[in-house]
Amino acid sequence: MRKPLYGLMAEFATPEQLIEATEKVHSEGYRKVDAYSPLPIEELHHSMHLPDSKLPRFVFFGGLAGGLGGFGLLQWISQVAYPLNIGGRPLNSWVSFIPITFELTVLLAGLTTFATLIAMCGLPLPYHPVFNVPRFKLASSERFFLVIESEDPRFDLVRTREFLNTLHPHEVSEVES
Amino acid sequence: MADNVDLRTGTTGSGVQAGPVPVLAPGHNYESVSESIAAVPLKQGWPKFWLVGFTATFCIMMMLFATIGGLVFKGIGLWGPNVPVGWGFDIINFVWWIGIGHAGTLISAILLLLKQQWRMSIARFAEAMTIFAVACALLYPTFHTGRPWLAYWMLPYPNTMGMWPQPRSPLLWDVFAVSTYATISIVFWYVGLIPDLATMRDRAKSRFAQVAYGMLALGWRGSAKHWVHYETASLLLAGMSTPLVLSVHTVVSFDFAVGLLPGWHATIFPPYFVAGAIYSGFAMVLTLAIPMRSWYKLKDFITAKHIDNMCKVMLATGLIVAYGYFMEAFMAWYSANGWETFMFKNRTTGPYGWSYWSLILFNVLIPQVLWFGWARKNVALVFVVSLIINIGMWLERFVIIVTSLHRDFLPSSWGMYYPTQYDWSFYIGSIGMFLCLMYIFIRVLPSISIFEVRTLVPRETKGGHH
Incomplete structure (x- = not known):
């Protein structure tokens, strides 16, 4: 039996695409979502509806x-x-x-x-499922990633993948846990 | 990140920064920024200039350790200070090194709060410079105690002797100021390094480098939720470091100003010391940055704009320092205090008069060339001026400490101070240690903040190759 998925990961080339994607993901109702970027993007704070830091x-x-x-x-x-x-x-x-x-x-x-x-930030954390995606290496250099976790109640492998594909990602990949 | 980009339409201003000279050379994207900076530790191996420089400075550092060995076995009588000049090279160099450290915190904290984006590419190694300079500075009081293995007696802790430190003494204030400064500088530096260490981890090819950077990066993955905390923490640390850095040299100046000695007992000391610290610190940043950017081909990141800005900061702080010198002379006359008047006369025309006039030449007259744009554009000239200011600021501490102490109230207790070879070997050795640590730093860590420079990449060219 396959291990359960951690989630689905979409890769984007620019911060603008990532910001737009996070907005759509939020309006679609997904809540267990995280974005990964090689630089701080202030707009994500609003588009992902993140709370202010305590x-x-x-x-x-x-x-x-x-x-x-x-x-x-x-x-x-x-x-x-x-x-x-x-x-x-x-x-x-x-x-x-x-x-x-x-x-x-x-x-x-x-x-x-x-x-x-x-x-x-829950650090130090040597292992995290997102590192299982080979292209995630680029998240610390030049690429922008969005992950919808499988724990999200609206998560459905087929439908979520179709939805992510409508956001024009470079690639959508499965994140093994 | 203060980026006024309209994200809906994707339009931006003219890219990075207003002004004709950019703080990041045009044509860069995220990947090229990451590659150029990360390649220095990861791909350039052991270039000849690095090996030569490291070996030379390592040997000079060994001279420091040999001197320390002598001081511990024989005692600090090896050094020159004696009655009446009880504070010689050890305090001169302590103040000199602490001052040099100040530029790092100024660049990383104060300029961050002022949203000066040009700070980003010089902040990292200026902070490293701060930490190494403070490490060098701490050597001096530690070994001047004569029994460095009992240095922890300076801290308040319950002990069987029933003794506690004396909190009314500026020397104890100094213990707290410098140790807090060292701790917070290291914390600030490390926090800034975490995202870049993740970049290094992901780009490293060898297993050893991957594991080493990976452990230091603590598993950073650039999550948006983490960035929110991260940016808040950076801002808070900058907010704390700003008054901290101003307090450190203020407290150092209290070591003198709270005493009653003519030449020390002056209210101008705190601001004048802080300005002098920033002055010498920027001079040291330039002394290090100019060779580094050309050896490691980092001119796209440390541009003519950076050198120009740093020259202007030096010019401004240099004028404050010159005002301090003028005020000392003015107060010597205006106070109508015989001791003050004599101190100033002795300082300018006494046996150490040469040091005062060299100080005026090095710190006040020569740096005025930086008023001219052509001078600030001439990198070789700026390098020479920065070296001259480093020497000038060292002379300033020499003048303040030695000429004030050697002839005070009682002519019967006058004397001269001559540094011994151990004073010199300790001082030159500490410069060796500082440079040696800088060589190691440049070789193993990204010497420019990669993630901050990424924020300088204009948004319309972002994304790079597709």
């Missing part, structure tokens, strides 16, 4: 933790753990804590950005 809210809390944690750490060091009289300055000489507080805010926000990006 990444900034994680980064905000990362930065907040860095800022509050950093400032708290410095206060705790200066007032509790190791109080030092430096030229008669108050123990809470908070102005001189600002540079380190700022640096720790940026540090934590930056590391959160990276960690969240990796997590939201």
Whole structure:
């Protein structure tokens, strides 16, 4: 018995064709869809009805933790753990804590950005079915791909293939899972 | 990606960028861009200039390691700094290297926020330059501690000694500023590399390269859903790096400005240091980019337009730096402070007067040639000017540190500073390490951001061969 299909993949030569195709795929009712391109295409965001990235809210809390944690750490060091009289300055000489507080805010926000990006993209992911299509190698250089996954309720091997063929792709291929 | 293309009709403006000189040579499509840049690590093998350059800089790096060995076994008495000049080459070179790093972040972060598309083809290797320059810079304070194996004492962590660092000291601010800068620069650089590493993975022919690039690419497949997160993350990292880069040299300048020494205790220091950092950084980018684009035939990507723009940035920041020099002289007079006046007189006419006047010549007078279009078009001349600015910015740190320290308040504690051969071998060795790392970088990673340059390909020619 053949392995179940991951989906059907259509290949396009230009970003414009891909954008048009994603619009038609969406209006046809397909929802388990993804597009692959060698460069970011802002228009896909709208044509595929993708939600805005939730990444900034994680980064905000990362930065907040860095800022509050950093400032708290410095206060705790200066007032509790190791109080030092430096030229008669108050123990809470908070102005001189600002540079380190700022640096720790940026540090934590930056590391959160990276960690969240990796997590939201589900990386690292060494194996993915789309790599089974030999021509998918070109997705990182010059070609544009659209995949309708077989899990989509409207997916039907014959009818979906016919539909994809109406979008004038360079080629439609089956993606083995 | 700010592309004002009408997708319905497929019409575009005149292609890439307004202006007579394009930031991407005409006639390129996605495939040719990918091929030209990826071919440098994948297909060009081991060209003779690479082998010669790498071997030479590797040997110079070994001189650095030998010096480090000496410093660790014998102690930092091998170096020249002593009372009254306790900060010699080690701090001069620390500030010099950190400054050089600043151009990378400026290009990758600030110019990204300003939507300057010309930044795309120079951002990658300017960021690499940042990381390697910061690595060189960190060597100096680390080995100047004398006991580098205890460098972690500078970090706040619970320890059996019951001791904590002193958060009111600019030197501790510096620890946090530079280590954060190094970390975030590496993160930003790596995030930018991920899509290109996927390109390298898919184009590599040898199994080893496929696996190596594949592991580094983390399985990136260019999914539209991922690009949304990716673009958001890039923008956020750029937004964070912008104040970060400005803060780093500000904090470095606090190392001096918070002290009470005439010649250091000045409010002009933070902006003047930041401008100087960008000035020297762009000079170093040009010093590296001009030979690289001609050796590796990347003139389609690093065009005359890039060199012209970088010259203009150097000219602008150079004028800010010149204003800083002028303000120092003005404040020495206007403050009517005897110590300040003496400091300036000593700086210009004292035993180190030659360094001040060479600095004015190298950093202020010679770069004025960049006002002229013919000079900015003459690549050989720009290369020479960029080298001169690198030397000039080194002299600036020499002037600030040595001439301020060697004659301060008490004539009985005056003295002279003479760098020893170990000062020189450490400094020259660190240049060797920097260049050696650059050679390795150019050989193994795409030195221009491929996916960003693809966005410069005009939409009407996109798609390439059919």
